[in-house]
Amino acid sequence: MDQQKAVKNKSDRLISRALRIGVWTSSLLMGAGLLVASLQSGVVQVPEKNPSLMEILSRFFSKAMLLADSSEAITLLYAGLVVLMLTPFVRVLAATIAFGAEKNWKFVGVSLVVLCMLIGELVFSLR
Amino acid sequence: MSISSFLLLFAGGVATGTIGGLLGIGGGVFLIPFLVLVFGIPMHQAIATSIVAVIATSSAGAAMNVERHLVNVRLGMVLEIATVFGAIFGGLTANLLSGDILTKIFAMLLLIVAGMMAYKMRRAPEETEQPGTGILQADFVDAASGKTITYGVKRIPLVILVSLIAGNVSGLLGVGGGIFKVPAMNMIAGIPIKAATATSNFMIGVTAAASAFIYFSHGHLNPLVASAATLGVLAGSYLGINLGRRIHSTLLTWIFIVVLGIVALRMYLK
Numbered sequence: 274m275d276q277q278k279a280v281k282n283k284s285d286r287l288i289s290r291a292l293r294i295g296v297w298t299s300s301l302l303m304g305a306g307l308l309v310a311s312l313q314s315g316v317v318q319v320p321e322k323n324p325s326l327m328e329i330l331s332r333f334f335s336k337a338m339l340l341a342d343s344s345e346a347i348t349l350l351y352a353g354l355v356v357l358m359l360t361p362f363v364r365v366l367a368a369t370i371a372f373g374a375e376k377n378w379k380f381v382g383v384s385l386v387v388l389c390m391l392i393g394e395l396v397f398s399l400r
Numbered sequence: 401m402s403i404s405s406f407l408l409l410f411a412g413g414v415a416t417g418t419i420g421g422l423l424g425i426g427g428g429v430f431l432i433p434f435l436v437l438v439f440g441i442p443m444h445q446a447i448a449t450s451i452v453a454v455i456a457t458s459s460a461g462a463a464m465n466v467e468r469h470l471v472n473v474r475l476g477m478v479l480e481i482a483t484v485f486g487a488i489f490g491g492l493t494a495n496l497l498s499g500d501i502l503t504k505i506f507a508m509l510l511l512i513v514a515g516m517m518a519y520k521m522r523r524a525p526e527e528t529e530q531p532g533t534g535i536l537q538a539d540f541v542d543a544a545s546g547k548t549i550t551y552g553v554k555r556i557p558l559v560i561l562v563s564l565i566a567g568n569v570s571g572l573l574g575v576g577g578g579i580f581k582v583p584a585m586n587m588i589a590g591i592p593i594k595a596a597t598a599t600s601n602f603m604i605g606v607t608a609a610a611s612a613f614i615y616f617s618h619g620h621l622n623p624l625v626a627s628a629a630t631l632g633v634l635a636g637s638y639l640g641i642n643l644g645r646r647i648h649s650t651l652l653t654w655i656f657i658v659v660l661g662i663v664a665l666r667m668y669l670k
Contacts, residue, residue, distance in 0.1 A: 285466045288473065292463035292605075296456060300634065303627040307410075310624070311403045323619050350623035354452060357630070358616070360459050361609035365480075368473060383477045390484045391610060398613040 277375075284371030291367040295360025302353030310346035319347065326399060329355055362391050405439075406628040412438065413453070413632020414639070421457075421640020422647070423656055424597070426604070427633040428454050428575040429513055432506060433663045437670070441625060443499035443506070447574035448615035449626045451608045453633040454576050458605035460634060461641075462598075470598035472538040472591070475553055479599075482560045483567030483577070483607040490571025491611030495618050503667055506573050510664035513579050514657050520583075521653055540595055554590045562588070563603075571611035576604040 324332075332348045369384035412434045413427070420427035428450040435446035465471050494502060534552025542549050553559070562584035566577030578600040585596035615621055 285469065285473070289463045289466045292459045292466070296459045296463065296634075299456070300631060303631055306623070307406065307627055307631070310406075319622055319624055323616055323621055347623055350627045354616075354621065354623060354626055354630075357452060357455055357459075358609055358612045361455060361606040364459070364462075365477075365606060368477060371473075377474075380474055380477060383474075383481065387477060387480045387484055387606065390481070390488070391606070394484075394488050394610055395613050398617040 280375050284368075284374060287371050288364060288367045291363045292360065295356060295363060299353045299357035299360065302349050302356060304353075306346050306349030306353060309349060313346065324351065326355060362388070362395075365391065406624050409439070409625060409628035410632040413629040413634075414636040415632075417453075417457070417633035417636020417638075418640040418643065419636075419656065420633075421637040422644045423517070423640075423653060424644065425513065425517070425579055426454060426576040427457060427637055429510065429579075429660070430663075431629060431633060432574060433510070433667055435625070435629070436503065437663070437666060439625075441622075442620075443502045444494065444615065444618070444620040445622055445625065447494065447502070448612070448620040449622070449629050450574035451570075451612050451615060452621070452626045453630045454570075454574070454608040455605045455612065456630050456634045457637045458576065458601055458603075458608065460638070462602040462605060465598035465602060468543075468598075469538075469540045470595055471602045472536060472553070472595055472599045473602070475536045475538070475591075476599050476602045478536070478556070479560060479563040479581075480603050480606050482563040483570070483603055484610040486564045486567025486569075487571035487607045487610035488614070490568040490573075491614035492571075493568075494572045494611075495614065495620075502573070503670055507664045507668035509569065509573055509575070510660050510667065514660040514664065516579055516583070517653065517657050517660070521650065521657075534590065538595070540592075542592075542594065549592055549595075551590065551592055551595065555588050559584050559589045567607050567610070570604070570607045571614075574608075576601075577607060578604060 329348065329351045365384055365388045369381055369388060372380040372384055413431065416430035416434050417427040419430050431450050431453060432446045435441040435449060436443060462471065534554040535556065537550065537552045539548050539550040562580055566580040569575060569580065570577040581600040582596050585591045585600065586593050
């Protein structure tokens with residue numbers, strides 16, 4: 274019984290940590306984006322069309338990031354928003370792993386159904 | 401967009417987040433009218449912004465509640481199948497409707513929320529000790545009494561149905577949907593109010609994420625508006641929840657019920 278409770282506590286910590294990391298990372302990215310934007314010309318141009326996930330990632334990790342011009346402020350903001358929107362996906366994945374650690378296979382299945390629905394919607398939206 | 405505009409957006413986010421946290425209904429209900437009526441932001445963009453803010457506040461709150469064992473994670477996962485399905489359908493439907501129609505539907509939702517808040521004020525939920533009957537049993541330690549509360553979940557098909565509707569409303573109008581789920585979990589399923597609120601909040605982030613990328617792919621997510629407002633709502637919710645622990649003003653809640661009614665009328669006539 275005590276062992277069961279210890280596994281459950283560990284599972285809860287895993288889920289909680291996934292959520293905390295997601296919120297903090299996204300908040301820092303969005304905060305940095307707003308700061309960079311405010312240190313620049315005073316007027317920030319928002320692109321008419323949202324970039325794709327791959328565009329955001331490649332621009333985020335490119336050297337152009339260091340130049341911190343107006344478009345890079347936007348890239349930071351997009352990166353923060355995407356991290357935030359993906360946080361619940363990571364939370365469901367963490368729950369799946371946690372149920373697996375508890376050997377609760379029925380709920381591993383339930384979590385996987387939710388995860389598949391989310392990934393399906395993501396793929397459908399961004400195709 | 402100028403720097404002063406997004407400072408104002410941040411301040412607006414703090415204000416709406418504080419009110420939402422204070423009243424326990426989330427920031428979206430006030431954030432959307434603020435964006436539409438004060439900033440003249442198109443309805444679809446306001447909904448997309450609110451959805452992102454909902455993910456942030458839900459994730460931050462759930463991180464605390466899971467560690468306090470207030471969340472029934474197994475129940476949350478089961479109900480998420482329904483809310484995610486509803487949210488995807490709601491998000492797709494919203495992108496087929498015009499901004500005017502969505503604004504009118506949102507105005508009606510505000511009236512429903514105001515009505516439910518008034519009902520809740522007149523009939524406060526009873527926090528009785530639940531016998532451990534029903535499925536998906538869980539327990540938590542009530543911080544106020546120090547007692548361990550054990551409960552089971554009853555009439556789950558009905559709660560799944562309400563969750564489906566709540567998910568649909570969330571995807572369609574960008575609110576969390578807790579206003580529907582919490583009473584259903586408490587009154588229909590017999591879940592203690594603290595566990596029901598924490599479990600609903602835990603689910604809201606996943607529900608919102610289900611429709612977030614639909615709005616993103618349709619180009620409704622403005623990164624400046626969404627980031628400034630989300631950071632504001634996140635700070636405001638934290639402030640509101642802490643204020644709510646100290647202020648228990650019935651009058652304040654009634655004032656906001658009237659404000660919601662007026663905002664609903666303004667949104668409908670816009």
